[in-house]
Amino acid sequence: MKTLMVQGTTSDAGKSTLVAGLCRVLARLGVKVAPFKPQNMALNSAVTPCGGEIGRAQALQAIAAKQPLSTDFNPILLKPNSDTGAQVIIHGRAISNMEAAKYHDYKKVAMQAVLESHQRLASDFDAIMVEGAGSPAEINLRENDIANMGFACEVDCPVIIIADIDKGGVFAHLVGTLMLLSEYEQSLVQGFVINRFRGDIALLQSGLDWLEEKTGKPVLGVLPYMHGLNIDAEDAVAMNNVVTDKQLTVSVLLLPHISNHTDFDSLRLNPQIDLRYVKHTEQIGQTDLIIIPGSKNVINDLAFLQTQTWQTEIKRHLRYGGKVLGVCGGLQMLGKRICDPDAIESSQSEITGLGLADFETKLTQTKTLTQVQGKCVINQQSVDIKGYEIHCGQSSGPALERPFMYFSDHPQGFLKDGFISDDNLIVGTYLHGLFDEPKAAAAILNWASNGRLTETNFSLDEHREKQLEWLADECEAHLDMNKIKALINL
Structure with a gap:
């Protein structure tokens, strides 16, 4: 298996960032790695050399992986144009506008596009780092799911679940998410990553021990809160400003x-x-x-x-x-x-x-x-x-x-x-x-x-490169990269 999927307990748990960091770590090791997000919903997008459209996060991850942009990195892109509808983009091309209910029925067709892209990447790359969308435990969205466990089950790939400790309730998020998955889906989960930790890691250790004992899944690392990390946002507007010499x-x-x-x-x-x-x-x-x-x-x-x-x-x-x-x-x-x-x-x-x-x-x-x-x-x-x-x-x-x-x-x-x-x-x-x-x-x-x-x-461009290198350094320092590489047979 050369595919590893990162899913999150919530939106903004750190999925995009972790995938970007792992792509850069692997690229630095000489691994030909591809980012992949089966389905993305975002208004930030990028144009590929072939004239296709993909999510901005996958463009960033491609830069992290040191690969040219490809529509296969994000085969399904949804661009909301109302509270209930979106433009549907498949393999970089807009096919139509759909209301949410209609798209829910269309997912079976969309899954074929997802699998086609994944198959092409599997033929061309040594490793594929996959980003899920939102949370895999959204009960109302599990039928015909193509963004999270639906995809992972289809290709039978290992999954890492990441959670944001800075928001609070990290153990409830991780255990609750795992418990809402089916038995087979739980078997695909190979470990947890805790994101945005501040403080003395020794004070967290008892919680990590309890989590591993409770779930039988290892904690693969605890990433620190990276103050000042500024990389391309998937969708949310970044408000933090940097001003020292206002002109x-x-x-x-x-x-x-x-x-x-x-x-x-x-x-x-x-x-x-x-x-x-x-x-x-x-x-x-x-x-x-x-x-x-x-x-x-x-x-x-x-x-x-x-x-x-x-x-x-x-x-x-x-x-x-x-x-x-x-x-x-x-x-x-x-x-x-x-x-x-x-x-x-x-x-x-x-x-x-x-x-x-x-x-x-x-x-x-x-x-x-x-x-x-x-x-x-x-x-x-x-x-x-x-x-x-x-x-x-x-x-x-x-x-x-x-x-x-x-x-x-x-x-x-x-x-x-x-x-x-x-x-x-x-x-x-x-x-x-x-x-x-x-x-x-x-x-x-x-x-x-x-x-x-x-x-x-x-x-x-120079700023982005420095940020990606810093992110990769933190991943190497705080994640069990040997276990992670073993999950994709590296």
Whole structure:
């Protein structure tokens, strides 16, 4: 068996982090390892080289494993567009929107896609590190399960269960989860990992002894609380800010269906930038740059924005010379109108935009999914820039004749992207990841700060690498890696 699955007692127990850490540990040992998540539900996603879409956590895990992104790493991705429905993406391609009840019946079909991907990975890799979703003990979701024990039973792979001790009740979480599994499922569980421990490990030992005696399962390690660990979030918006030398204040509107907010991690982690997410009912207040982010339901999120004070504040901000950036769905909101005649994202067929630029957007069945690069032209500077596109809309109008970016080679033949307003106060772009390259980020931030922030040495790629190496070091120091490697015959 070369497949090992990590399941959690709850969401945010540490599954994504543990899989990323183990992928990097194995990669450092020269093992060709693949991350795998049968089914992911998240609004943060990444684009693979082949133009497919996978969850952001699996993209991070692929980087940890030192492997190029593949749609097989996350064969089923669900992107919620309402409280009861989601866009269903299989092998990187959106097939339809489904309500929860309909998708529950569809899981038998989805399982075949999961098994196909796993079989291909098993042929190509020495080891496969699998991440479960949520908890395996959700009784109402166990029928036709493909995300947790349903998958583990299908491929007969060993399972590790991880729990977060920082939230409290860790022994109840672990024992309770195990007891809610079937006898065969319990036999697949090969041990436990306790995550986010702070304090004297000696004071925990009696509890660990009791847990092993009670369950007959070993504790494979206790990971410490890693203060300051910042890696790409699977879905939750990371609020922790790092500011030591504030040169710029940035406010991101926290839309109900915000997507790919990892676009702003390089700003949030830059010590020169004070980045704040503006929540429901909060005012934007004094700021240098307002960012309207991407959205999985752009019409509903624009309607939400218009019910806040935000629309009035944006216009006042511009009157006083402040800067506004719209990314993807945020770009679409800046125009005069958004149309959705085929109900791609919403039952509302159209909505009046913010009217800050002369263009309109029509949502289409065809989804643009591509990695791109080219030249960004801003503040009379031309700099190399790269990123990726994930959007269902096509925009057209006079404002787009003054583009933000010229493509060097777009897979769909497009020559340019976005716009810069005539007064140089507003930028709109479909490009995700636009702040990840230091030189491109410096040019955009120079524009946003009116020349105060002329350079930035922060590199998200370098930061991510340091974090992954630190995570791998902690895994090697605090986990029984010999037992873990034995579970996958290494």
